[in-house]
Amino acid sequence: MPSPTDPSAAPARADAPLAFITGASSGLGQALAARYAQQGWRLALVARRGEVLTDWRRAQGLDAGQCHIYAADVAQPESIRSAAQACLAEQGLPDVVIASAGISHGIDTATWEDLEAMHSIWRTNNLGMAATFIPFIAPMRARGSGTLVGIGSVAGVRGLPGHAGYCASKAAAIAYCESLRGDLRGSGVAVVTINPGFVRTAMTAKNPFSMPFLIEADAFAARAVRAIAAQRSHVVIPWQMAWVARLLRVLPNWLFDRALAGRGRKPRQGEPS
Template identity: 40%
Template sequence: MADMSYRTALVTGASSGLGRGLALWLAKRGLRVFAAGRRVSQLEALSAEAQAAGSTVEPLELDVNQAEAAMERIRELDGECGGLDLVVANAGVGGVTHGRRLQWEKVRSIIDTNVTGAAATLTAVLPRMVERRRGHVVGISSLAAYRGLAGHAAYSASKAFLATFMESLRVDLGGSGVRVTCVYPGFVKSEMTAKNDFPMPFLMETDAAVELMGKGILRGDTELTFPWQLALPTRLVKVLPNPLFDAAARRLR
């Protein structure tokens, strides 16, 4: 794949965790980064940190749950900055959605952010990227996309949607000049994982995960899975017959 020079980037969910880390990582490598999220004060703190390091991160108040408004704002931004080279759909939420105690409000909240919001972010300026014959869209899925995790039906399904969505885009956009990358993180220290009350094997430090992710994106990798100690068995679990998987998942639960 031909090298691509990146000038501008949009990262959603940039107020904390992987999104914040990636926005700062890209800015330190010379990109003009638009850090999007709902918590403006945290975005402004990120911008100040970047400025102190001689980099440029511009806060962008954006709520991907308001899909139509978010798409309109991203298109405006694309015009204002002379074209977005990189769009990273990172904003995401988790939460327990157990089949025996399923609550539509929780399910819908996850779908609104992880499915509708992510798809809206990725497609907002994709037609313009195709016209320009340059650009890169990145979706942050999860290793949870490979199988339905016990107690997390909505989260696993939302990340499976994003993974399949990115795969189809990758096939469609081959030869168009537009790159497609899907990232499958395991457990990474963040505000979201801090709320988990279950074991998180091979929990990664945020900086280490960001380094892997950033380098892979700039290389133009089509898929990124990490950490390998969790990614490898997770891929193998995908081919387990359902009775074996169901029994193992119940024991882990």
């Protein structure tokens, strides 16, 4: 990854394209932000931890003209709506909007208390995605261009033991983006669904099970940005996990259940990993 002083990390022009990215303080969101910065894009970065984003911007050598920071929580619709409206007022209409914010932790489906944990996952991963897109849809339609990017997961293909909240949320995210793509057909606004496999981030660091085809976050971001530029409707990264996803879809239940028997489960919220 080029450093901020590397000539390949071109500074953004005033007329450079703009990317609005949620969940940008860590993980996939931050990796995507770094990739777009290297390509000379302007950035509108959203996270609950605004101070973390400020430190990251300084470390990257980006100025406020290239990178605006909006402290907001996608799980609170009015919070992300305010951030989107501020972006429109201060930076203009983005060319790309990426709903990358997401949370993941294990769920015990027999425990009443875990209903709130499940609700928290859905509120962030699903309602947060919709709330991120809605403020930009009408102006993008009016302009006749733009790309909305939803980050799903291979985990949304089938339900994994101990992951009921997360798997359900990602299955819903994939279906939501597909529905949105149909709604926007012919408008000039593209919808891209990106389903990561295993990417090395703080989220996957707690997984107590093997993670085949694990890739680094910057490698994921490089491939994702290319897919977004091509406006691919659906992409799995890395490509090997696309074959895994296809296999998961066609496995009969008895074989799927046997294959996952004894597999480690992600820790529940507050549970040590």
